[in-house]
Amino acid sequence: MQIYTFKCSSCGEEFEVEIYASLQVLEVKCPECGSDDLEVINIVNLCSPFG
């Protein structure tokens, strides 16, 4: 699982989304204005110690 940090190109909102599958990124929309014009500014990999 990864945490993507997005920045909305329309309103400038930055928000984080938990991503379980890469295609899920395509469905993310800005929680503020609903735009899908988003830029990925950070990706954090979360590794479970239990695999």
Ligand SMILES: [Zn+2]
């Ligand atoms: Zn927005």
